[in-house]
Amino acid sequence: MSDYRWVSHHGPVREDRRFVTGRGRYVADITPPGTLHVGLVTSPHPHARITAIDASEALALDGVVAVLTGAEMAKDTEPLRQYLDVPAVQWRPLAVDATRYAGEWVAAVVATSRAVAEDGAERVAVDYDPLPFVVDPEVAVRDDAPLVHPDHGTNVMAHREFRWGDVDADRARASGTVRVRTRWNRNSTVPLETFGVVASWDRTRDLMDVWASIQMPQFPDQLARALRLPTNQVRVHFDVDVGGSYGVKRGIKHGVLAGYLSRLLDAPVKLIEDRAENMHGGDFHGPDRVFDVELAYTADGTFTSIAIAVIDDEGAFPGRSPLQLAKPIGAIVGPYRIPSVTYDATAVVTNKTGQVAVRGFGQSPTNYAIEAAVDGVARELGIDRLELRRRNFIGPDEFPYRIPSGTEYDSGDYPAVLAKAVALAGWPELEARRDELRAAGRLAGIGVATCLEPGGGNAIFENIMNPANDKTTFPETCRLRVDGDGEVTAVISISSAGQGHDTMVATLVGEELGRDPASVAVIRADSLTGMPSQSPVGSRMTIVLGQAVRGAAEELKAKLRAIAAHNLDVPVDEVAYDDGDVVVRDAPDRRMTWAGLVAIAQRKQHLMPPGMQPGLEVVHVAHTPRSGGLAQPDGTVQLYPCYSFEAHVVLAAIDPGTGAVDLDRYFIAHDCGTVINPDVVRGMVYGGTAHGIGVALYEQFAYSDEGQPLTQSFMDYLLPSAHEVPPIVDTEHCTPSPYTSLGQKGAGEAGYMGAPAAVAGAVNDALAAYGAPPVHALPIKPGDIWAALRTPGTEGAHP
Amino acid sequence: MADHHEIELTVNGEPRACRTEARTSLADLLRDGLGLTGTHLGCEHGVCGACTVLLDGDPVRSCIVLAAQADGCAVTTIEGVAGADGRLSPVQEAFCQTHALQCGYCTPGMILAAQALLDANGDPSRADIDEALGGNICRCTGYQQIREAVELAARTGRPSDEVAR
Numbered sequence: 001m002s003d004y005r006w007v008s009h010h011g012p013v014r015e016d017r018r019f020v021t022g023r024g025r026y027v028a029d030i031t032p033p034g035t036l037h038v039g040l041v042t043s044p045h046p047h048a049r050i051t052a053i054d055a056s057e058a059l060a061l062d063g064v065v066a067v068l069t070g071a072e073m074a075k076d077t078e079p080l081r082q083y084l085d086v087p088a089v090q091w092r093p094l095a096v097d098a099t100r101y102a103g104e105w106v107a108a109v110v111a112t113s114r115a116v117a118e119d120g121a122e123r124v125a126v127d128y129d130p131l132p133f134v135v136d137p138e139v140a141v142r143d144d145a146p147l148v149h150p151d152h153g154t155n156v157m158a159h160r161e162f163r164w165g166d167v168d169a170d171r172a173r174a175s176g177t178v179r180v181r182t183r184w185n186r187n188s189t190v191p192l193e194t195f196g197v198v199a200s201w202d203r204t205r206d207l208m209d210v211w212a213s214i215q216m217p218q219f220p221d222q223l224a225r226a227l228r229l230p231t232n233q234v235r236v237h238f239d240v241d242v243g244g245s246y247g248v249k250r251g252i253k254h255g256v257l258a259g260y261l262s263r264l265l266d267a268p269v270k271l272i273e274d275r276a277e278n279m280h281g282g283d284f285h286g287p288d289r290v291f292d293v294e295l296a297y298t299a300d301g302t303f304t305s306i307a308i309a310v311i312d313d314e315g316a317f318p319g320r321s322p323l324q325l326a327k328p329i330g331a332i333v334g335p336y337r338i339p340s341v342t343y344d345a346t347a348v349v350t351n352k353t354g355q356v357a358v359r360g361f362g363q364s365p366t367n368y369a370i371e372a373a374v375d376g377v378a379r380e381l382g383i384d385r386l387e388l389r390r391r392n393f394i395g396p397d398e399f400p401y402r403i404p405s406g407t408e409y410d411s412g413d414y415p416a417v418l419a420k421a422v423a424l425a426g427w428p429e430l431e432a433r434r435d436e437l438r439a440a441g442r443l444a445g446i447g448v449a450t451c452l453e454p455g456g457g458n459a460i461f462e463n464i465m466n467p468a469n470d471k472t473t474f475p476e477t478c479r480l481r482v483d484g485d486g487e488v489t490a491v492i493s494i495s496s497a498g499q500g501h502d503t504m505v506a507t508l509v510g511e512e513l514g515r516d517p518a519s520v521a522v523i524r525a526d527s528l529t530g531m532p533s534q535s536p537v538g539s540r541m542t543i544v545l546g547q548a549v550r551g552a553a554e555e556l557k558a559k560l561r562a563i564a565a566h567n568l569d570v571p572v573d574e575v576a577y578d579d580g581d582v583v584v585r586d587a588p589d590r591r592m593t594w595a596g597l598v599a600i601a602q603r604k605q606h607l608m609p610p611g612m613q614p615g616l617e618v619v620h621v622a623h624t625p626r627s628g629g630l631a632q633p634d635g636t637v638q639l640y641p642c643y644s645f646e647a648h649v650v651l652a653a654i655d656p657g658t659g660a661v662d663l664d665r666y667f668i669a670h671d672c673g674t675v676i677n678p679d680v681v682r683g684m685v686y687g688g689t690a691h692g693i694g695v696a697l698y699e700q701f702a703y704s705d706e707g708q709p710l711t712q713s714f715m716d717y718l719l720p721s722a723h724e725v726p727p728i729v730d731t732e733h734c735t736p737s738p739y740t741s742l743g744q745k746g747a748g749e750a751g752y753m754g755a756p757a758a759v760a761g762a763v764n765d766a767l768a769a770y771g772a773p774p775v776h777a778l779p780i781k782p783g784d785i786w787a788a789l790r791t792p793g794t795e796g797a798h799p
Numbered sequence: 800m801a802d803h804h805e806i807e808l809t810v811n812g813e814p815r816a817c818r819t820e821a822r823t824s825l826a827d828l829l830r831d832g833l834g835l836t837g838t839h840l841g842c843e844h845g846v847c848g849a850c851t852v853l854l855d856g857d858p859v860r861s862c863i864v865l866a867a868q869a870d871g872c873a874v875t876t877i878e879g880v881a882g883a884d885g886r887l888s889p890v891q892e893a894f895c896q897t898h899a900l901q902c903g904y905c906t907p908g909m910i911l912a913a914q915a916l917l918d919a920n921g922d923p924s925r926a927d928i929d930e931a932l933g934g935n936i937c938r939c940t941g942y943q944q945i946r947e948a949v950e951l952a953a954r955t956g957r958p959s960d961e962v963a964r
Contacts, residue, residue, distance in 0.1 A: 012895065019903025020891040020910060022837020022877030029836035115822070192841040192849050192904045192938050243839065243904030244938050275842045498902030498939050679898035679944070686941030687901065714846035714936070722929040722942045751941070 007511045007742060008675050013503045014522075015496075024241040027196040027213045028272050035198070036065055038261065038271040039117030041107040041124045042281050043099035046351040046707025047133035047146070050097060050106065050126060057123040058109055063116035066265060067124060068108045070094030073260055078226045080252055083320050084158055084466050088151035089349075091317040093253040093260075098131065100148055100316035101351045102708050103280030105253075110261055110269065133351040135703045137313035138290060140348045148316055148349040157318045158347040158465055162329070162635045164404035165340025170305035174296035178376035183777035184365040184756075186288035186313065187699040189358055189691065190719060191497070193243020194278040195251040199258035200268035208262070210236045212255055215245040215497050217459070217474075217534040219252065220527040226256040227263070234259075236527040242497035246691065246752075247357040247537065248284045249497065250320075279717060280709040285701050286358030287324055288313035291369035295338075295376070301383045303336055303392050308369065309344040312362075314355045321355040322347035324362030326461035327538075330407040330639025331363060331452045334370045335414045336392040341404045351707050359691065360453070360749040361461075361538060364756060367451040371757035372776055375448075379768060385448050385761075386422065390415055393450075396735075406636025408626075409452075409643045410737045410745075412671065417733045418450055421647035421669035424731050430651055430665060437664065443654035443770055443789075444664070447762025450647045451754035454640035455672070455746020456739075457538015458624040461639065464631045474624045476541070477531030478548040480509065480556055482616035486598040488513065489521040490552075492545065493530025499748060500680045501541060507676055508546055511742070512553035514579030532621050539746025542676055543642055543737075544624050550741035551620030559616065563600050564592040566609040625739040642737045642745040644672040646685070648758035654766050656789060659782030661697055661763060663726040670750055671733040674743035682730050685750045690725045692755020696763075697779050698724065770794065806870035810835070811879025819866040825859075826850045828866035829876055837877035837907045841936070848935030851908035852876050858915040860934075877907035880914065889956035890914050890948070899948035901939030909935050913949045922953055 018024055055067035073094050080091040090096070095106050109120035132146035139145050140155040148155055171177075197212040208229060212219070214236070224231040242249055254271050261269040273282055294307040314321045325345040332341055374392075378385040394401045396413040403409065430446060437444035462469035479491040490509045494501065502522040510517030525531070534540075557577040564582035565572040568590055576585050580594035600607045601616045608614065626641035651665040668685055675681045698718035702710040711717040736743025756778055763785065764774035772788045788794070807816050810833060819828055824843075829835045829852070838861055841849035845863040852861045853875035880888050887895065890913050900906045909932065916923055916931035923931070928949045929942075937945060 013898045015903070016895040016898060016900060017887075019900055019906045020877075020887065020894045021881050022835075022907045024837075024903045024906075026836075026839070026904070028830075028840070115820075190938065191902070192847055192936060193839070193902070194841075241903060244902040246938070275844065498900070500901070683898055683901055683940055683944055686943040687937075687939045688941075690941030691938070713844055714842045715844070719847075719936050719938065721934070721936055722932045722946070725942050727925070727946070728941055728943050 004511055006507050006517050008678065010678055011507065013500050013677065013680060014506065015500055015502055026193060026241050026243050027198060027211050030198050030211045031270065032198065032200055032268040035268040035270050036110050036112065036265060037114040037117045038258065038269060039109045039111065039114065039121040040105050040277055041109065041121045041126065043095065043102055043104045043106050045099060045128050045130050046102045046135065047131040048099050048128035049131060050095060050099060051129050052127040053107055054125040055107065058120035061116065061120050061123060063112040064109060064120040065112065066110045067120065068094065068261065070096040070106065076228065077256065077260060078228060080226055080256065081222050082318060083323055083462055083469065084318060085468060086152060086157055086318065089149045089317065091319060093257040101353050103353055105281055108257060108261065110265060133707045135350050135352060135707050137288065137311050137348050137350055140350045141311060141346060148351055155349050156346060157314060157349055158322045160345050160465065162343040162405065164634065164636065167305055167340040167342055170340040171296050173298065174304045175299040176380065177294050177296045178373055178380050179294045180372045180376050180776055182291040182293065182369045182372050184287060184289040184368060185778055186285050186701040187695050188284055188286040188701065189246035189248045190717065191244025191246065191249065194273035194275060195249060195254055195282055195284065196272040197251060197254045197258045198268060198270045199255065199262040201262040203266060206233050208234045208259055210234065210255060210259065211240050212236065212251060213240065213242045213249050214251055214495055215242060215247065215249040215535055215537065217537060219255065222252050223255045223259060227259050232528060238493055238495040238526055238530065239524040240495055242495055245497035246359040250356050253283065275714065276712045279712050281353055283317065283354030283356060285315055285353055285355050287362055287365050288355065289365050293369045293373045295373040297377050301377065301381050301388050301391055303338045305340045306333060306338050307342045311346045311348060313350050313352065314347050315352040316349055317354040318347060318349060319354055320357060323461045323465055324357065326464040327361040327639065328363050328366035329405045329464060329635060330454050331643065332405050333403050334367060335394060335450055335452055335645060337394050339404060352703060357537065359688065359752050363454060364692065364752050367753055368757040368760065371449045371451065371761065375761050375764065386418065389418065389450050406632065407639045410641060410739050411735045412643060412645050413733065413735045414450060414645055417645055417669045417671050418647040420731050420733055421649050421667055424669060424729060425649040425665065425667040433665065434651055437653045443656050443766040445652055445762045445765025445769060447650045447652065447758040447760065447765060448648065449754040449758035449761060451757060453539060453644040453646065453746055453749050453753045455539035455642040455644055456543035456624055456640045457540040458627040458640065460627065460631060460637050464635050464637060470630060472628050472630060474534045474627060475532045475621050476544040476548045477533055477619060477621045478545060478552045479531060479617065479619045480552040482556065482598055484602045486595055488515055488519065489523055491523050491525050493525040493527065493533045494535050496536065499536055499541065500677065501536065503680065504542060504676050505545065505549060508549040509553065512549060531619055538640065539748040540624065542744040543740050543746060544622055546741045546744055547622035547625060548620050551622050552618050555618040555620060556616060559601065560597045562609050562612065563597050567592060567607055641739050644745040644747060644750065646670045646750060646754045648754040650758045650762045652759065652762035652766055654763065654785060659785035663693065663759065666726050666728045668728065668730045668751065669733055670730060671735050672747040672750065673734060673737045673745035675732060676744060681747050684747045685730045686728050688749060688751025689728050689755045690720050692752045693725055693759055694720045695778055696756045696759035700779050804867040806867055808869050808871065809873040811876060821867060823866045824862050825864040825866045825869050826861035829861060835876050835878050839904050839907060841904065848912065849905050849908045851911045851935060853911055853915060856918065858912050875911065877910060880910060890917065890952040893948040893952035893955060896951060897944045897947040899940060899944040905935060905937045909937060909945060913952065916949065917953055917956060921957060923949065
């Protein structure tokens with residue numbers, strides 16, 4: 001059911017047609033005439049001084065045009081932007097003097113084809129002097145650890161301690177605590193398309209054209225700054241299809257390198273990573289965290305306080321990654337009524353490739369840690385996990401609800417959504433199925449997770465982690481133009497990676513204007529002709545771009561009303577907009593049509609109100625809802641404006657002989673407020689869940705003790721296939737947000753927020769029934785289960 | 800062995816004669832030599848399935864087939880799936896109906912793998928579908944709407960009197 005004409009209804013996703021016919025236009029498909037290609041020379045050492053680079057053999061190769069080293073490039077470029085004040089940490093596309101991880105780019109070979117560039121890269125001889133290195137974050141924080149950046153003096157890039165609420169009193173009234181150490185090992189989103197960029201400098205126009213597979217705020221500005229170009233000489237094209245991102249497609253060093261080479265060589269330069277380059281040297285890894293969580297509770301299972309300490313391994317260059325420790329502050333108590341919190345966050349560097357934003361920006365690892373503690377309390381007290389959650393949920397009548405860290409949750413009905421998930425799963429049948437599996441000799445367990453998805457990303461976490469960053473707005477823009485024939489075009493200036501933004505914008509514009517969305521064209525401006533945008537990160541486009549669409553539509557309607565009122569000779573407050581026409585409220589037969597109004601606005605100055613600009617073109621720049629304030633000294637601030645919620649119920653079956661896990665049943669109830677397009681939203685839920693299943697059971701960027709990346713292909717970094725992802729059954733619930741144009745919330749990180757916690761919970765439920773200890777490190781590999789089943793003292797409750 | 804090969808193959812029904820380096824993959828020939836950029840490269844080591852094309856009707860990973868190996872063969876890429884008039888095939892239409900994609904990067908390979916399945920088995924079970932698509936990774940969708948699409952295409956692709964109502 002929907003109160004809307006188009007919003008929330010099943011409707012075609014307009015992007016699909018070009019993709020099913022192979023007519024997407026990805027960056028690898030863009031090859032301007034005369035394009036040169038880049039191959040990369042990468043470091044085999046986790047930490048080493050570069051003592052000599054000999055490119056003569058490469059340069060002798062037919063087709064090789066140039067070989068660039070980091071030292072040469074550094075002369076004419078600025079280091080890449082850091083978001084912390086760490087001036088001694090110089091992040092550059094090509095290593096200068098020393099290399100800080102195995103896989104780091106040391107030199108670039110440019111040739112007439114990628115194949116020849118790779119041939120050339122093999123012929124570049126680099127001499128190294130190995131240095132001490134560190135790959136374990138818990139070792140890296142120690143005073144005696146080898147330093148990744150010796151000039152910085154420590155591997156700890158940021159350490160913040162927060163304390164919110166009356167922690168001492170809340171702990172004093174607790175009857176017990178559960179302490180859980182969870183390990184979220186290094187993984188990432190690993191899109192099927194690697195990162196790619198084409199840069200083309202035109203020295204006669206002083207203009208750098210860039211096509212890149214990006215999902216990154218401020219990419220054009222950062223590119224310009226690193227290249228020492230005025231920002232209005234870099235034009236990034238947003239009409240490039242991005243082959244998956246889920247947060248990681250930042251690629252600033254790729255862009256700077258390609259841009260630099262294009263200027264140097266006066267030719268278009270293309271850099272498309274191969275899979276190994278992407279996995280070991282793209283700086284595209286994700287959170288790599290050690291959590292220590294202590295949850296205090298009373299005898300009846302009421303939570304009183306939570307203490308979370310986390311160490312995050314950023315890899316060699318922190319970049320934007322430490323901010324991923326701050327975003328979860330906005331949902332640090334999950335959906336639970338926990339009156340006080342301590343949060344101790346440490347960002348440490350190691351000799352690994354860099355970390356970057358991953359789906360949820362640190363939220364999913366945090367959700368996993370919280371849920372592991374919640375399940376721990378249930379086990380400790382012998383309280384049903386569902387009942388324990390219900391007892392501690394923030395109630396539907398308590399919104400807006402301010403959590404101790406300062407954020408207000410907008411709306412929600414957590415008990416209702418959990419009830420939907422339980423009903424969907426058919427709990428008694430699910431338990432019967434579990435028992436059937438156990439009777440057949442397998443271990444089996446049910447996992448439950450109830451998690452939040454903060455939506456409407458702003459950047460105030462920058463201010464929390466570094467008070468010098470006082471940016472308080474993170475806007476989106478929509479331009480609406482109605483042409484002389486009355487056709488509507490919406491212009492946005494972002495690139496998309498499968499989120500269906502064209503469909504979303506057309507649907508919202510249609511709904512706001514009362515015009516058929518199928519007739520609304522959606523066009524991408526580039527970064528110079530476009531408007532302020534921060535890109536589709538942080539589950540924010542339905543919320544913030546939705547607000548921009550609302551604002552633009554209101555301005556357009558106001559202009560049409562003014563024209564009509566002038567021509568009908570009535571005050572403007574006596575006319576109303578009616579699906580394109582404008583009518584006199586009290587005399588609906590007095591009406592001016594869309595076509596007539598458009599004609600006046602475009603062509604008939606004599607009928608326009610005096611002083612009105614001709615044309616029907618409006619630009620609305622919208623702030624993120626509820627943003628604008630700086631963080632208080634204690635870190636309290638309103639983080640994201642909207643909070644989606646999801647309840648997962650999953651049944652896992654385990655082969656006790658091999659430790660292999662099969663997910664037998666998977667159910668989700670999901671609430672993102674008003675759904676714009678149901679098929680897009682459920683796709684997000686399924687996809688994020690599959691991604692979370694990968695995190696829970698399969699995916700890890702592993703390193704050897706020698707600092708070598710062990711996962712450099714899809715044969716050792718295991719992405720879930722149709723065999724591993726079970727049928728997922730989703731149901732939607734709608735608690736509208738009071739802070740958005742139509743009550744919508746974010747959905748881009750759906751599924752992923754709760755799946756790792758739920759799957760881990762299912763495995764641990766199975767282990768607990770067997771009498772084995774829980775496993776609190778992801779991914780849970782068969783060997784981990786095998787070892788848990790053989791823990792001394794474990795006695796199987798069943799085979 | 801020569802560094803270059805002269806090969807003749809049929810691509811989407813059109814005979815093509817190409818000169819190719821011995822080391823050039825079929826995927827690179829299709830993309831760079833013939834401009835058929837609908838074939839996508841995800842891993843270039845034969846795992847992800849994004850580069851799937853049909854070689855004499857069978858799905859293959861064009862990143863680990865050499866162009867020279869396709870000499871004398873018929874290749875179908877995603878560009879050859881829709882009708883000449885632009886009408887979508889039942890599989891393509893079903894992918895749109897169920898929104899069985901997001902970023903579109905795996906989609907061409909997924910559609911060709913699904914087409915090969917349905918060519919061999921017009922009424923596949925869920926297990927048949929998972930088996931046929933098990934070598935094609937999709938990072939966006941979690942496979943749910945892809946399974947729905949293949950089932951829908953199986954129904955709509957059959958003669959109309961057989962289609963379940």
